[in-house]
Amino acid sequence: MQNAQGVPMTGAQIVVETLIEQGVTDVFGYPGGQVLNLYDELYKASDRINHVLTAHEQGAAHAADGYSRVTGKVGVVIATSGPGATNLVTGIATAMLDSIPMVAITGNVPTTLIGRDSFQEIDITGITLPITKHNFFVNDVTELADTIREAFRIAKSGRPGPVLIDIPKDIQTAECEFVKGEAVEPFPQEIAEDSEIDRAVELIGQAERPYIYIGGGAAGRGMTKLIMTLAEKIDAYIGCTFMGLSAFPNSYDRFLGMQGMHGQYASSMANKEADLIIGIGVRFSDRATGNTAKYAKHAKIIQLDTDLSEIGKNVKVDLGLIGSIVSSCERILERCEKREHPEWNATIAGLKKEAKRIQDAAEQKAGGAMTPKKVFDIINEIKDKNTVIATDVGQHQMWAAQYVDFERARRFASSGGLGTMGYGLGAAIGAQIASGDKTVLITGDGSFGMNLNELATAVTYNTPVVIVLFNNGVLGMVRQWQTLFFDKRYSNTVLERKTDFVKLADAFGLPASRAATPEEFKTAFCRAMQHDGPYLIDTLIDMDEFVLPMLPPGGSIEDMITSVD
Amino acid sequence: MRSVIAIYVENKYGVLTRVSGLFMRRGFNIDSLTVGETDDPDFSRITISLNGDESTREQVINQLKKLHNVKRVKLLKTASSVERELMLLKVKNTPDNRSEIMAAAEIYRAKVIDYTTDSMCIEVTGEPTKINAFIDVMKPLGIVEMCRTGVVALERGNSILEK
Numbered sequence: 001m002q003n004a005q006g007v008p009m010t011g012a013q014i015v016v017e018t019l020i021e022q023g024v025t026d027v028f029g030y031p032g033g034q035v036l037n038l039y040d041e042l043y044k045a046s047d048r049i050n051h052v053l054t055a056h057e058q059g060a061a062h063a064a065d066g067y068s069r070v071t072g073k074v075g076v077v078i079a080t081s082g083p084g085a086t087n088l089v090t091g092i093a094t095a096m097l098d099s100i101p102m103v104a105i106t107g108n109v110p111t112t113l114i115g116r117d118s119f120q121e122i123d124i125t126g127i128t129l130p131i132t133k134h135n136f137f138v139n140d141v142t143e144l145a146d147t148i149r150e151a152f153r154i155a156k157s158g159r160p161g162p163v164l165i166d167i168p169k170d171i172q173t174a175e176c177e178f179v180k181g182e183a184v185e186p187f188p189q190e191i192a193e194d195s196e197i198d199r200a201v202e203l204i205g206q207a208e209r210p211y212i213y214i215g216g217g218a219a220g221r222g223m224t225k226l227i228m229t230l231a232e233k234i235d236a237y238i239g240c241t242f243m244g245l246s247a248f249p250n251s252y253d254r255f256l257g258m259q260g261m262h263g264q265y266a267s268s269m270a271n272k273e274a275d276l277i278i279g280i281g282v283r284f285s286d287r288a289t290g291n292t293a294k295y296a297k298h299a300k301i302i303q304l305d306t307d308l309s310e311i312g313k314n315v316k317v318d319l320g321l322i323g324s325i326v327s328s329c330e331r332i333l334e335r336c337e338k339r340e341h342p343e344w345n346a347t348i349a350g351l352k353k354e355a356k357r358i359q360d361a362a363e364q365k366a367g368g369a370m371t372p373k374k375v376f377d378i379i380n381e382i383k384d385k386n387t388v389i390a391t392d393v394g395q396h397q398m399w400a401a402q403y404v405d406f407e408r409a410r411r412f413a414s415s416g417g418l419g420t421m422g423y424g425l426g427a428a429i430g431a432q433i434a435s436g437d438k439t440v441l442i443t444g445d446g447s448f449g450m451n452l453n454e455l456a457t458a459v460t461y462n463t464p465v466v467i468v469l470f471n472n473g474v475l476g477m478v479r480q481w482q483t484l485f486f487d488k489r490y491s492n493t494v495l496e497r498k499t500d501f502v503k504l505a506d507a508f509g510l511p512a513s514r515a516a517t518p519e520e521f522k523t524a525f526c527r528a529m530q531h532d533g534p535y536l537i538d539t540l541i542d543m544d545e546f547v548l549p550m551l552p553p554g555g556s557i558e559d560m561i562t563s564v565d
Numbered sequence: 566m567r568s569v570i571a572i573y574v575e576n577k578y579g580v581l582t583r584v585s586g587l588f589m590r591r592g593f594n595i596d597s598l599t600v601g602e603t604d605d606p607d608f609s610r611i612t613i614s615l616n617g618d619e620s621t622r623e624q625v626i627n628q629l630k631k632l633h634n635v636k637r638v639k640l641l642k643t644a645s646s647v648e649r650e651l652m653l654l655k656v657k658n659t660p661d662n663r664s665e666i667m668a669a670a671e672i673y674r675a676k677v678i679d680y681t682t683d684s685m686c687i688e689v690t691g692e693p694t695k696i697n698a699f700i701d702v703m704k705p706l707g708i709v710e711m712c713r714t715g716v717v718a719l720e721r722g723n724s725i726l727e728k
Contacts, residue, residue: 129583130590134633137578154633309627311619 006177011141011167012037013179015105016045018148023183024076026050026067026433028060032080034107037172041298042078052433052461054426055453057084061091062426062451065100067434069413070388072220074101074155075430081108082120085166090420092162093131097417098243099216101160104128104152110170111139125166130300133161141174149184157186159307189306190323191275197331199319200302204336207276207300209344210236213259215288216243217281217305218325220410224248226326227280230333235341236278237348239267241288242401244281246389246412250405256348258286261551262398265355265562266348268549271296272557273347279303280325283502284315285417294556304328358562362548370541372396372470374518376403379440379468382522382529388431388439390414391467392424392447395476398547400442422450428465429457438529440466445495446475455508458534466528467536469501472543480546484561501538512536567596568622569648572629573637573726574612576602579633584611585634593625597650597715608636608727610679614693614716615697639726641718648718651690652699653678657707658685669702684709692716 015038019027031039042051054060057079065077075095079088085106095102109118125135134154136147144167151163160460197559204210212231219240229400231238231254237379238248239259248255257264271277277299282288284303291468292315301317303310304325311320322327341381343513363373376399383389385407391397391414406412413431415423424443458465470476479493505512513528515521515537528535550561573715574580581600584717596614603610616624629638640646646717656666658681670677670687673695679686693716700711720726 125579126582129586139578307631309624309631312628313624562657 002371006179006531008175009178010041010172010497011035011144011174012041012172014141014144014176015148015167015172016041016049017178017180017460018145018330020045020048021180021183022149022152023073024049024050027076027078028052028054028058028067028430030054030060030084032084032107034081034169035078035084035172036543037169038078038105038107038167052428052429052457055456056451057087058091058422059426059429059451059454059457061088061102061104062094062420062423063430064102064104065091065423066413066427066430067392068095068100068102069427070410070431070435073411073434074103074152076103076105078105079107080120081106081124085122085124089127089131090418090422091426092128092164094415094420094423095131095162096131096133098415099160100162101155102162103148103155104164105163106164106166107172108166109166112170124164128164131162132164135164135166137166137322138171139168141171141176141370144171144182145178149181153184153186158189164282189327192304192323192328192331193544195323196319197328197335197363200321200328200332201335203276203300203302203319204278204332204339205236207234208341209274209322209347210234210276210341211270211274211279212236212278212280212284212351213240213271214237214238214244214247214280214319215241215282216416219244219247219281221326223280223329224409226329226333228252229334230329234336234339234549235344237270237344239263241282241285241416242414243416245401246406247409249407251407256352258401260290261553262402262547262549263288264402265358266351267547267562268551268557268560269351270335270348274299277301279317280329281305283310283313286314289315290551291554291556296420350469353408359423360550362563367463368518369397370515370521370539372541372545373403375468375521375539375541376400378518378522378525380405382525383438383440386427386435387411388413388435388436388437390424390428390431390439390441392441392443393419393421394444394447395480395547396442396444396447396470398477402547421447424448425451425454425458425465425467428467429454429461429463430463432463433461438464438466440468442468443470444476445469445471445473445499445501449499455505455510455534459509462533464532465534466525467534468525469538470500470541471538472541472545473497474543476543476545477547479543483546484550484564485552501536505536510534510536512538514538514540516540566618566622567614567616568641569641569646569716570613570615570626570629571639571641571718571726572613572635573603573674574609574611575634576609576637577634580609581611583632583634587628588615591624591628593621597713599717601717612715612717637726641720642645645722645724646718646720648692648716649690650693650696650716651688651714652696652711654687654689654700654703654711655704655709656685656687656703657709658683659707662706666703666706669699673699673702675699
């Protein structure tokens with residue numbers, strides 16, 4: 001790339017110029033000794049690229065992740081060497097497990113000091129090897145710009161993921177010629193063979209009870225309409241994994257919601273009853289399938305995925321269509337015939353009715369008490385279609401997955417694969433900055449306690465994040481398992497803390513209220529949604545509220561628990 | 566089931582770690598792994614021999630294909646490829662076993678490459694089964710230490726691991 005027409009620049013300048021060239025407008029990070037030069041250039045370029053300073057590098061990584069989830073753009077995070085870099089690890093792993101495109105840039109000690117256990121030196125490329133799609137250690141400034149471009153290309157190609165670039169300090173100060181380039185395009189995707197598409201059409205033609213099962217690979221790729229059209233043509237119903245949430249509006253009548261461990265009764269049962277499962281961008285994870293040995297034994301399975309290693313990795317499939325899932329879906333749609341399955345429609349209607357009966361029974365039992373369902377009813381009533389929902393990890397997350405009415409794609413930021421407690425607040429800030437839309441963080445007192453320092457970030461940038469903190473004084477999800485599978489031996493799940501979250505919010509400089517009844521919550525939530533800036537609602541719920549239905553770990557659909565006395 | 570997989574990779578910093586690390590974290594067991602530069606110094610060729618059922622093997626190949634520095638991966642079928650391994654083996658040299666060692670070496674077309682009054686160093690090349698058989702012969706005669714390269718393999722005929 002470098003030639004005589006270039007402009008001489010330092011490595012640090014090249015980093016900033018290449019980020020701008022790649023279309024980056026916002027970065028998240030935290031300065032430090034080995035990125036001083038880079039931060040100096042960010043300072044000079046602050047009119048062209050916005051840097052958001054978080055309270056901790058982990059928060060910055062989650063913010064970059066949340067930023068990516070709502071836009072589809074590559075999230076960028078910057079940290080210094082040593083502890084700065086290691087603090088990114090959980091954030092990078094979270095992005096890896098959920099296939100979120102991210103570029104993480106770390107500084108390192110000068111190349112002359114590498115390998116000597118110098119102050120704040122760490123082998124971050126070694127550490128992040130298994131949790132990145134790829135990573136780079138740059139030891140020549142002339143390769144820096146192209147390395148960053150390559151990182152962006154890898155991050156957004158095929159199945160997206162995080163890429164880390166480690167840049168020693170002397171590479172940031174070294175000079176070379178820089179030639180501005182273009183924003184890189186993803187590598188072209190494979191296309192499934194025509195004969196395989198024909199085979200898929202044949203299987204669809206033989207099916208009486210087709211079920212489309214979509215995951216994170218299909219969510220937010222502009223495929224909603226396409227999959228709806230396909231479902232209507234072949235008279236199929238749609239369920240999703242946790243990562244597939246928000247791809248379909250919950251109001252769509254063919255959409256049955258999330259299936260699996262804490263999935264909806266209707267979608268989990270439909271998956272079981274189906275004679276053909278069309279998995280699109282799903283990895284048939286244990287959380288979504290239950291015991292794979294007993295999974296969908298009587299159904300044919302077609303799996304569409306851009307990642308060839310996913311085909312048949314967890315569940316044996318009858319047909320794998322490798323490559324662009326958009327192309328595969330389009331060609332299937334074109335070639336398949338219109339089908340009608342009245343019996344299947346009746347079965348699904350029955351499942352929906354049973355799901356409603358279970359739900360109604362639970363609500364009746366609860367009476368006027370403050371249940372998670374009631375909280376979400378209020379949230380659904382007041383939020384609009386653009387409101388972003390972010391969550392932490394635990395019971396509140398599963399309640400969000402079950403009860404939030406999503407209306408459009410890319411409005412959900414939550415750690416699915418890694419299940420990262422402490423993800424939510426950073427991610428909500430990133431998602432809000434990316435979307436410009438009101439963001440509601442659903443969290444619990446356990447998760448929130450892990451990274452609540454990012455309240456400082458929300459206050460500094462006056463980020464309108466409404467924090468709905470489900471406060472039950474326990475680590476609810478683990479406690480639920482202890483109730484069900486460990487004879488109520490509540491080992492280390494009862495939080496005997498004295499934290500006053502309203503006072504805490506006050507100390508950080510944001511308004512807050514406490515809500516103990518649905519009425520109080522509604523008042524607080526309305527006020528919070530109108531407030532220009534962050535707002536916290538300490539939402540008190542009973543510690544014995546459970547996430548149901550539940551498939552016990554290693555169990556299958558027959559073992560579903562729908563109520564607990 | 567034993568399989569041999571040939572991998573054509575960019576000759577870059579950390580590539581071997583990426584490939585071998587993948588085996589560890591996906592829980593695949595490697596029997597042997599060899600690596601060396603090719604005629605094009607920008608690329609290296611890795612040969613991996615492993616045991617596992619068909620689905621494991623397929624998963625290994627698919628995961629390898631996803632690594633950014635990996636350019637090509639191919640399963641080498643035993644029937645249509647040639648495999649060789651080299652072993653250096655040090656054995657005790659005593660008046661009692663000397664002639665037996667020399668005879669075995671001759672039969673296995675092995676070469677004595679170092680000789681002292683106490684020990685002999687033998688070089689033997691062949692398919693892994695031949696190497697294993699030679700070890701069995703030498704064991705009762707007193708192996709002092711040994712070192713195997715692991716298998717390298719090429720396809721027969723015109724087939725190549727594309728560049």
